[in-house]
Amino acid sequence: MKSSSTRLIVATVTLGALALLPPISLFLGQDFYIDLFTRVMIFAIAAVSLDLILGFGGLVSFGHAAYLGIGSYAVGILAYYHVDNGFVQFGAAVIAAALIALFIGWVSLRTSGIYFIMITLAFGQMIYFLGESVNQFGGDNGLNIERHSRFADFLNLDRPTVLYYFVFAWLALCLGFGWRLVESRFGMVIRGAKSNETRMLALGFRVFRYRLVAFVISGAMAGVAGALLANLTLFLSPSIMHWTRSGEIMMMVILGGIGTLVGPVIGAIVYLVLENVLSGLTEHWQAILGPFLVLVVVFSKTGLLGAAGEWRAKFPHG
């Protein structure tokens, strides 16, 4: 009860702050923050999508950056062939990511534990090397995207503020959808299978099918994040699919609080802002970020949200 009310407060405050960010940063003349936080929200969507299977389903998928890349390449490749209709591009991104997730999930979900971690990791690398070796679309040099996705005249994504609120709307949509999903019967089965697979099987649930559907939903949502990312960077590069990127997305989930929906959002904010601040201080920022991550994992079981909950429990009237 207490922890869920903490989460609700954190979620409201976070989304409220994100909604107010563009006018404030324009007022302060710091347009740069609009760009940074558009990126933050895109990775927040990717992290939320991962947490649906990682936190709620207990499926440690270590190849999540692949779906981000597929969504991104779907937009980029269509733009390369002068198809810039946003509905077509985003539709293609979602469908492509879902289909690839269906295949990867179908093979990977036969395994469990450490084998599942490694097979999803290997499939992620497979998609990465595919992107790197297809020279038609830039190979490992990457490819410029000429134009933003075009949805409607009033939705001109060339303008940073419009793109920001477009991404914000997607984030809110994904959070709302995720909340409905985990509270639904389907979500209960997924969560039940995490805590006791044998019991769920004995109750007659075909756990494999439920997990596969969750895996596909998660991949499709990450595909949306990829399509948004292509619109932000206007550049295709296989490096967004490298396995270290999957590690970063997973880190955001853990950092914020695994098994919650707002946790990954907090994690994405903290991770990317920290990266930004540290890289401004020193070029060797990874030497600081790395040990920080190790400390977070070693000393915290539930991420920053868990720490906030403990703090509230300690000072109930504070």
Next chain:
Amino acid sequence: MIAVAEQVLNGVQFGLTLFLMAAGLTLIFGVMNLVNLAHGSLYMIGAFIAAATFNASHSFIVAIAAALLGTAAVGIAIEVVVFRALYRRDHLDQVLATFGLILFFNETVRMIWGATALYAQVPEFLSGQIQILPGVPYPTYRLVIIAVGLVVALFLYLLVMRTRIGMLIRAGASDRTMVAALGVNITLLYTLVFGLGAALAALSGALAGPVFTVESGMGDDLLILAFVVIVIGGIGSIRGAFIAAVLVGVVDTVGRAFLRPLFALFMSGFAADNAGPATASMLIYILMAAVLFFRPEGLFPRARR
């Protein structure tokens, strides 16, 4: 035909480099149930120490020894400082903590040796070629890598199957609580195994340095290949790692060399130029998916407890 034989040998050489990595990884997982992503960093550290020592001392033996000892020391240090806190945690926590270590080591290497690649050269007495068949020369250095890989495989087999330490390693892998209850210092055993794994990764890196590029992050992609190897071989099995490593090495190398010309036989040159390299780079992952589809615990699964 000669070209095929040469590529197969290259594949075996690459496979044995992978085996040195994978053996340590699979031992550490088998005995301590620890997923160590930072194993690729140990490979990188080994390569850097060897290249730097060789450039300073011009002695191959000194360079290899420095790489083994230095990396084993680094490995033991991170085992004591970080991993002891992680043994009882789930695999997810281990993956993330060791991911943090990768960032740290990649950056540290960049701080010490700079962002550009370090030049590693083949020692002079190994820089020639040997006629493996009449009229077929092959680089001596690559043959040495193959020989070292085979010797290490034999050494590991004897160590694990024929010595007291090996018996404890196997016992620790199947029931660590019982081994500890029987009075074995399990903490020391873990540290020893970890040092051994680190030294093997360093040997792999030191030998591979002159063949590949010695740069920050060089272990990141090889680590994934080593994971593919131990997944195909069956996690915890040295024998499985050996067979899978050679298989992966040969399939990858031969695929990269011959898929494009093979595709060009029945495709347009343009299509083959795109499809050949793309398929070649995915080949071992397809191999892994196929193996896991039929044998979800690899070729040599551990016996059920």
